[in-house]
Amino acid sequence: MMKKLFSILLILLATALAAPFASAAADLEVNTPAISSLKNSMQTRHGQLAAHYASGAIGLTKDGLIAMHDANAVPLAQRQSVNSLIAAENGDRNALYKEIASANGHPEWQDEVRSTFAQRWVQKAQNGWWYQDGGAWVKK
């Protein structure tokens, strides 16, 4: 009797643990035409964004997006185009997280994909770029 109970417990435990294990196995490098077109679009835009990361105008947010950190680092004439760049980049990033989760066959993994990417962007960021750590902006 005790043995049976123990084995049920073990199965329950295994089931409970299975979910986090499964999400850890998400393939972030998965490729589909949608993902590659999103990556291309982001790659092209990065040329325009790089200077604004370096100047501190734009920073990386904790939810894997980008945001205006210091608009005053951008000349007035360019401020709206930087706003548009941010909106377009965030559109792509949100779509990318969704596509990667779907391509893994688990649309519900979107949040984990997002938070993994958020850490990755910060790791890949160059020194001097700004990112959100908790609620505060930090210079790398």
Added chain:
Amino acid sequence: MRFCPHRSPLFLLLFFLLAFSSAANAVSAIHVQVGAINSPGFTANKLALDFALPAQPSHPQLNFQTQLVWHDKTAAKENSRMALQLSCAAITNPQVGNWRCERGLLNAERIKAPFSLSFTTKNLNGQPQISAELSLLDVNFSDAEGLHAGEKVAAKLSLNAFQQSRIWHWQSLLDWQAGEVFWQPFYFATGGHQFKANGQLDVLSAQPSLTLDNAELQLKDVGAIQGNARVSLSDNTLQTLNINADNLQLAPLYPLLLKPLLDKTMLNNLEMAGRANFKATLHNGKPSAFELDLQGADVEDKNGRFALYKINASIPWAYDESRTIKASYQGGHLLRLPLGAANLSAELNRYALTALSLKLPILDGALDLSEVSAAWIDQQWHWHLRANLSPIAMSDFSQALAWPRMEGKVAASIPLVTYSAGQLSTDGDVQFQVFNGDITISKLAMQTPLGLAPRLSANMQMRHLDLGDLTRTFSFGAIEGKLDGDVNNLQLVNWKPTRFDAVFKSSDGSYPKKISQRAVENISSLGGAGAAAAVQRSFLRFFKQFNYAKLGLSCQLRNDICAMDGIESTPQGYVIVKGSGVPAITVLGYNRNVGWAELLTRIERITDSNAKPVIK
């Protein structure tokens, strides 16, 4: 002390100034300190006013400072604070009732505004009168987020007002002479704009209000916008607004005001020309009517997706009534397909648009849309319509799209096209009559057709396509005969195939079936180099063409791998072309799984007419 929220700190300052001026001669300095002034909108803490009276000929000087704290109504954010300093290097009193502040400076975090102010008060028959002239020179300002900011702004503001039975009658002129301003999302690169208005200010009644009559905003190069408005000061809401603008120049208006507003739409990268008239009415803070007229307007997408020329349109709208829209254009293009002149009419009923019939001439045919119904619900368009494409010559169609020249006709009849929340679906068939055969596209559906990664799904059926025309069009070695094809479960993402089940084979029936040496080589090379090499080595290489009994090839695309098959299987592979007569040739395929990218490269290599197929 409670401070009336409708008066600016400037009023307060002037109040002090006037209150102490008469007694000032006897003392050398006045120093006033107030702990705090509270109002619903903000609190001013630690107010300090210094009024210095140096010996003649120096003029009196004024220095005022305070700590302002704005109360955030939503309480979502922390209250914002700002240290504010206001000074006048010289205060003069050239005439009775006239005060001047020379070399004034308003200084706060992110605000630096040098100014000079002339202020006159009179009392005419018991009616107080004031007039003020404020000159701003080289003003820089910005909010913390940088979303509202100006640099090197020079402007003149004049204000005249008199009080009559508790109501202030005023008139004012703002002349923005120079400097750039960003007021999200608008950017004004230079000055040259003026705003003038007159009206009444009633702060003493139970329902305090500000009215603007005869207001006119003159935008440099664009034109003038006239209007009147009434603002309720108890809750700071716009009660009524009437705007009227005639003959606005669209070319400068688009980059100045329209582009920022259309930022997230298809219309965010246009070139415009022509003129527009605009009228709008706001009632109880809500839009009640507007009318937009376009006269000889040209609209061209800089990304080359569409253009319409010589548009004349009358677009009226009313909240309570149905209105008729009329529009016409002389020409244009949609995705490079030339559009002919059209006259369109539709009914606009609050947030819904309906039209019985819209005829859009395209090339030598026309797209007829009927029973059109569209509605703007929850910030999204939903629509459905019937579409009928009267036949268009494929020769013009293919040329317009820069495809290889094709003969034949394209026509479509789609009983129902539905678009809702980014999903477009069709019920009906698109028919192409090309290559002397028929292509039918059915179950066509799209997701986010205008998004970054549009998805398309469809089934295609091809019958009796003339292989002679087909192979000539795509420079693929000559084949005589007819071809049937079925491409089912076709899925395109971002216009690239990700999945399909395709089967192509020679049509049933009796007709001449001949295949050229070149076509044999090309087909063989699709399945890998081995088969082609075998043909080249054999005596068959001396023949220009062969007879065939049957040909066919299928590809099932999954995960970028094309699983290929032919008309029958052999122990080594599969048969693509089965010969007949003498000399008979049989083309075999050996590779069953070919990478899709690799296959595309091979096809491109073959159909590129300048390049000979590479056969090792």
